[in-house]
Every structure is written in C-alpha cells, then in structure tokens.
Amino acid sequence: MEKRARFLLDTVDAMIAVNGPEFVAVKISPGWTFHNVYDTDPIATFTYVTKELSKRRIAYLQVGNYGMDWDVYGTLRPLFDGPFMVVAGFTRASAAAMVSAGGADLVAFGQVYISNPDLAERYRNGWPSIASTTTRSTSRARRGIRTILSIAIRRIRRRCCPAIPRRCRLWKQGMSDRIH
Numbered sequence: 740m741e742k743r744a745r746f747l748l749d750t751v752d753a754m755i756a757v758n759g760p761e762f763v764a765v766k767i768s769p770g771w772t773f774h775n776v777y778d779t780d781p782i783a784t785f786t787y788v789t790k791e792l793s794k795r796r797i798a799y800l801q802v803g804n805y806g807m808d809w810d811v812y813g814t815l816r817p818l819f820d821g822p823f824m825v826v827a828g829f830t831r832a833s834a835a836a837m838v839s840a841g842g843a844d845l846v847a848f849g850q851v852y853i854s855n856p857d858l859a860e861r862y863r864n865g866w867p868s869i870a871s872t873t874t875r876s877t878s879r880a881r882r883g884i885r886t887i888l889s890i891a892i893r894r895i896r897r898r899c900c901p902a903i904p905r906r907c908r909l910w911k912q913g914m915s916d917r918i919h
C-alpha cells in the first residue's frame with residue numbers, strides 16, 4: 740500500500756515543502772474510472788491515503804463517491820482530522836442535510852454550477868436553480884475538441900510525417916480514445 744500511495748504522498752509532501760500544508764488540498768475519487776483508473780481494493784487504498792493525508796494537516800480533503808457501494812463518506816470522514824469536503828450528486832437539500840448531520844464540513848457542486856454561475860447566491864437566497872445542461876455542453880465540447888484535433892493532425896501529417904501515415908493514424912486513434 741505504501742508503494743501504491745507513494746506518488747500522491749510524495750507530491751503532496753513536495754508541495755507542502757514549498758508553502759506549507761495550508762496551501763495544499765487533495766481530492767480523492769473512489770469509483771472514478773476516467774482514463775481507465777481502477778482499484779481492486781478501494782477501501783484499503785482510500786483508508787490508507789486518508790489517514791496519511793490527515794497526518795499532513797492539509798487545508799482540506801475533498802472526497803467524491805463515484806458509484807461505490809460502500810459508505811465512502813462515513814468510512815473516510817472519521818479518519819481525516821481537518822475540513823472534509825464531499826462532492827458528487829448533491830442538491831441544496833442533500834448538501835444541507837449532510838452538513839447538519841456532521842457528515843461533512845463542506846459540499847462541492849459541479850454540473851449544476853455550469854448552468855448556474857450564480858449558484859451560491861441562488862442557494863443562499865433559496866432561489867430556484869436551472870437544471871444542469873452538462874450532458875449537452877460536454878458533448879458539444881467533445882465535438883469541438885475532436886474537430887480541433889482532426890485539423891491539427893491533418894496539418895501535422897501534411898507537414899512532418901507523410902512517410903509514416905500509419906503512425907499518425909494510430910496516434911490520432913490514441914488521442915481520440917482519451918476524449919471521453
């Protein structure tokens with residue numbers, strides 16, 4: 740486990756060495772599978788990492804539960820001695836309930852902020868918020884990125900690698916695979 744967590748903890752330590760722990764925060768994301776990230780033993784991994792981060796007195800720990808079937812927040816919250824922020828799927832009501840119950844000190848919002856840049860004011864004043872348009876905007880963004888990528892690749896191919904078009908194709912395929 741030490742080896743598994745070393746990259747994160749060494750990075751955090753290096754950042755702490757520059758400005759102190761109060762300027763360093765970490766987000767951990769049990770269940771996140773972006774870029775094919777996968778953990779065979781997430782409870783052991785995130786329990787260890789949370790305890791280690793707690794020792795370092797960082798500014799806060801943000802934790803997202805991305806579809807795990809174990810109580811991510813309930814398990815990790817007692818292990819972290821500092822501000823504990825949760826994220827993923829919260830509404831104004833569920834966030835308020837979470838904080839009131841002591842399950843978190845802070846709640847972060849993602850998608851709903853995209854359609855409500857003034858979300859804090861809306862929530863503070865009890866005004867209605869507009870439903871998230873993330874699906875629409877991210878698919879538009881993906882299409883945009885693909886177009887830009889295709890133009891760039893065409894230019895590169897024309898300029899530097901007409902002799903190795905196959906490699907370019909493979910590279911393009913690899914890049915496309917990374918845009919989810």
Ligand SMILES: Cc1cc2nc3c(=O)[nH]c(=O)nc-3n(C[C@H](O)[C@H](O)[C@H](O)COP(=O)(O)O)c2cc1C
Pocket residue numbers: 766768803826827828829847848849850851873877
């Ligand atoms: C467009 C978009 C980009 C995101 N980028 C990141 C990111 O770079 N790193 C990260 O940890 N989470 C990222 N997230 C996930 C959010 O931090 C958040 O966990 C997720 O949106 C779930 O919270 P929500 O239900 O309030 O949206 C992103 C989410 C969206 C919609």
